[in-house]
Amino acid sequence: MKHFYSDFIKGLWRENPTFRLLIGLCPTLAVTNNALGGFSMGVSTAFVLILSSTMISLVKHLIPDKVRIPAYIVLIATFVTILELFMNAYLPAIYAQLGIFLPLIVVNCIILGRAEAFASKMPVSRSIFDALGMGFGIIWALTSIGIMRELFGTGQVFGFQVMPSSFEPIGMMTAAPGAFITLGTAVAIVTYISDRIAKKHAKGKKATE
Amino acid sequence: MGESTRMIIVLTVICMISAGVLAWAYNVTYEPILANRARALHSSIFQVLPGAEDVRVIEARPTSLAEDDEYSTKTVDSDQVLLLYQGLNANGKSVGFAYLSEETGYGGIIQVLIGVDENTEKIVGVTVVEHSETAGIGTKIEEEGFKSQFIGKGVNDPITIGIDIDSITGSTVSSEAMTKAINKNLGVAIQAYREAK
């Protein structure tokens, strides 16, 4: 039980793929120009990650070591293509917004990274919790970047006006430079808080010793 | 069983299962995807032709088409063909037609879809289908306030920037290009529609 909790919780903050591991940044920068884009990209990636991690963990003993990477890629690509087809059919607006970055989930290093580093070594149950934690980590990271960029870039959040009408949108935030500035700022804040927590932790330990 | 035999078998099986699953997914989603595509094309036609609920494509062969207009037309058997999208209402009666026109703007081609009323032969709707104007400046041609200025214009009132149409501050070039695109083939398209009807 303790394993499951720590497997799940680490993806949310301590090993958050976006803010702490800094992987999978290409879609992070490209589709987060509004909150919905960030959220749907996060959910799509999490969906593929959870399914592929589970599947890879299930079949890991059957796959010879030498061909594991091609086998993983085929599995991941299958899930991505299924997702792509269904989104095109039932969520065309979001499909159009994510564009090329939806099929590119195949090469997102978060997914292959978790497959290699975790799912291919651990039992299925733990892999599921790991993928869930990482998945929710991506979702909150991408959504919060999307919210910040949409808020300052258009004055809206998820399409609803939140800023007073006198607010002049800062167009840069929805353009490419805004993505880098927002990501950099977010990483700085997360690192700062983490450092504070680590320092507190160290102090607490010293006191009890 | 040798190692390489095992590799081949495993990869083959994985690929076959993947292919099977994808075939199923493709079949399930095929119809909705086609319907979406048709809806996307139709929705911009419906946007410029109020009351239209169905579209019929007419291949018109106008006699004199503006020469520099090569995008909205295609050449069939050395004849220039102008595609007219006739909008039909719920009872199957025609409400008018829409056609595409282009002009070079500030950052590239501006493509507009123009809707013309069946009876009055005046513009009832304009929408920008494609453009690559400067974000935030030229993109204002997409705004309702600018587009609505063209509504009610006909072939007998040539549209002039500054008199009929307020140009957008900061994007003189984009506004002019859009006006030109609309002016260019309006008469020709109306004539072609009358003949094709």
Add this chain to the structure above:
Amino acid sequence: MEETRFKISPSPHIRDEDSTQNIMLTVVVALLPVWIAATYFFGFDSIRLVVLSSLSAIITEAICQKLRKRPVTVWDGSALITGMLLGLSVPPTLPSWMIVFGAAVAIIVGKQLFGGLGGNPFNPALVGRAILVISFPSPMSKWTIDGITTATPLMESAGNFAYHELFFGNIAGSIGETSAFAILLGGIFMYYRGVLDYRMPVSFLGTVAILSILLGQDPIFQILSGSLLFAAIFMASDLVTTPVTPKGRWIFGIGAGVILTVIRTWGSLPEGVTYSILLMNAATPLINRYTRPRIYGRGVKANG
């Protein structure tokens, strides 16, 4: 002024009275005629924008240095110059809060995040201008003269403007860039004080002129319109973000001129001066590396 770090470079070194403060003071004085001309043509707006921009830059710099627990060096004048340059490179109708925002972001993103004066790869004033153009494209391209909104001369065909109007500045444009006469005056003063290397503006402007002739455009119009002259003299001459070697400066100027002409001729942006200099700023470390002078007695074949 206390120096926190030493710069090591091979001898010989020249001793003179130059200090950061001295150089910056020269630039400020050189900017004065431009500002005066701007005030003559655009009135109170010119004073409002330049003062707000400078104050915002200086205060932001002081706050950043306090936060970074570094000595506050706002009196060296570099933030003042960033503020003045930015204030002079915006249209006269720009709202006050936008120029304050632009100057603050210029200092934070363009300078302090890279470690302050000397560490920034890009000219902070140009970073500020680029951010303002991307963020507020509409107010940043509202050019007025005598209260009438027009397209900038660059957008109109050449020949609609008399050369003497372009030269003295009675045209629409950003407040500091319209009067070529005042800009040249400032440039000559900086050259006389040894702050401006003639290679930079000469290669930049020369490249634009030659390319304009080759492309069949009017070279004088291309040089006098837009912010080219202003940027070539005041922004391309920034000591921090441009090459240190004479050869490197030629390369910088020619490169910026080529990029500018490409953007003006084939690009979709109204003006390319900002981006041409910023792109060459990015290439500056590389240029420095490849134009490093040969160390005496080394690098040549003994019998060559």
